[in-house]
C-alpha cells in the first residue's frame with residue numbers, strides 16, 4: 001500500500017512579519033510527502049529538480065523513508081523557485097517571484113515500482129501534467145485527490161474540469177472555491193462544484209479550519225488555535241499529505257473516515273506553520289503527533305444535554 005505524491009520540489013524565499021529566509025527547501029510535493037510519511041506505509045514522490053538541488057535535501061526525503069525514484073534530477077538546469085511575502089494577518093500573501101525552470105518542461109515519470117499504489121495525491125501543478133500522471137498510472141488508484149490554484153482556473157479551466165472527472169476529492173481554499181463558482185456563499189460554491197460530479201470536496205479556510213462536503217453532508221474541523229504562527233507556506237500541502245497518509249494507513253475511504261482524515265490533515269498543517277519552511281515537519285516524534293490529534297479531539301468535543 002502506498003501514496004504517490006506529485007508536486008513541486010523547490011527553492012522558496014519567504015517573508016513573513018516575523019522574518020525572512022533566503023532560498024530554503026520548499027515545494028508542494030515536499031510538504032505533501034513529508035506530512036504523508038508520518039502515516040503512510042510507503043510514500044512515493046514524483047517531481048523534478050535541477051542540478052542545483054542539494055543532495056542533503058534529497059537525503060531528508062530518504063531519511064523519512066520517502067521513495068525518490070520518481071524524482072528526476074535535470075543536469076544543467078535550475079530548480080523551481082518561488083518567492084512570497086505574507087501580509088500582517090498571515091492569511092494572505094503576494095507572490096513576488098515564480099521561476100518555473102525545470103517545471104516548464106516537466107514530463108512526469110512513474111517508475112514501475114509505483115504502479116500498484118492505492119492512493120494518488122496530485123499536488124498543485126498544471127492540469128495537463130496532472131492528467132499525464134493519471135494516464136501513466138496503469139491501474140486507477142483506489143482514491144485520487146487533487147489540489148489546484150487560481151492561476152489554473154484562469155488559464156486552463158477546461159483541462160482542470162477534465163482532470164476533476166478523474167479524481168475523488170478536490171482540495172481548494174475558500175478564495176479558490178469562490179473564484180471557481182463566482183459564488184460568495186461557500187455552501188452554494190460547494191454545491192456547484194459537487195454538481196460537476198466529484199464525490200468529495202474539501203474547502204480550506206486557513207486559520208478558520210476546513211470543510212468537507214459530500215452530497216448533502218458537510219463536516220467542519222477547526223484549525224488549532226496556535227499561539228505562534230511563523231510561516232503558513234505549505235500548510236495546504238501538509239494538510240493534503242496528512243489527509244492522504246491517514247487514508248492509506250486506515251484503508252477506508254468512506255465519508256466517516258474522510259472526516260478523521262480532515263483532522264489528521266489539520267494536525268499536520270498546524271505543525272507546518274510553527275516554523276519556517278519544512279523544519280517542523282522533518283523530525284516530528286510520534287507522541288507529538290498523537291498529542292496534537294488529541295488536542296483537536298478535545299477542541300471539538302462537548303457533552304451536551306438538550307433542554
Ligand code: AMP
Pocket residue numbers: 008010011012026027028081082098124125232233234235236237238
Ligand atoms: P501552499 O502554501 O500550500 O500554497 O504551498 C506553497 C508551496 O507551493 C511553496 O513551497 C512553493 O514552492 C509551491 N508553489 C508556489 N507556486 C507554485 C506553482 N505555480 N507551481 C507549483 N508549486 C508552486
